[in-house]
Amino acid sequence: MKRLFHFLDTLTERRSRALASTSSRRGALVKVGKVVVAGAFALPVLPFDRTSQAFAADNNGKAKKKELTDTDCDYWRYCSVDGFLCSCCGGSTTTCPPGTSPSKVTWVGTCHNPMDGRDYLVSYNDCCGRTSCGRCQCNTNYGDRPGYRMGVHNDVNWCMSNDSSVYHCTVSVIVGVAEQG
Known part of the structure; x- marks a missing residue:
């Protein structure tokens, strides 16, 4: 075996x-580059699965819109959320899970409810005090503004004003109807 x-x-x-x-290193790099370029042109034509998107078939085979729940990132009130949804982490859309507390400061977004056609002011509160939930991460950023406008910027650890600055998840509380005009 040793001889082998x-x-x-x-x-x-x-x-x-x-x-x-x-052979030279340059020649080998040219050959590798050709393979990479040829492979890059083939990638866009590869098929991918889109069945999990917003349409599903009903019993008659007709397409209908998927009913969104409070654990889907496309749910209307999550239009400006950036974080883990508390509805997947032991809480609800509006309440923090046990063992956490809502952040004392929040960011606010304006989200359109397609069911009634109205716009709502939604306060996004981080729930603090436990390690990150790690489930149902959403990062929609609709209407997000640069970091120097803190009240409309969602990429901040809003737990910074609490006793524990450890982020767990985010709730979205409707605080009012946006005025039309």
Whole structure:
């Protein structure tokens, strides 16, 4: 067995040295580059699954819109959320899970409810005090503004004003109807 390994090792070394003496690194990089470029052109034509998107078939085979729940990132009141949904982490859309407390500061977004055609002011409260939930992460950022406008910027740890600055999840509380005009 030892002889076999020695033979394979010697053979591999000879072949590698012979290849290295007859080719250049530049030539090898050109060949690898050609393969990468050819592969990149093939990628856009590969099929991918879109069945989990917003349409599902009913019993008659007709397409209908999927009913969104409070655990879907496309749910209307999550139009400006950035974080884990508390409805997936032991809480609800409006209440923090046990063992956490709502942040003392929040960010506010205006979301359109397609069911009644009205716009609502939604306060996004981070729930603080436990490690990140890690489920149902949404990052929609609709209407997000730069970080220097803190009240309309969602990419901040809003738990910074609480006793514990550890982020767990986010709730979305409707605080009013947006005025039309």
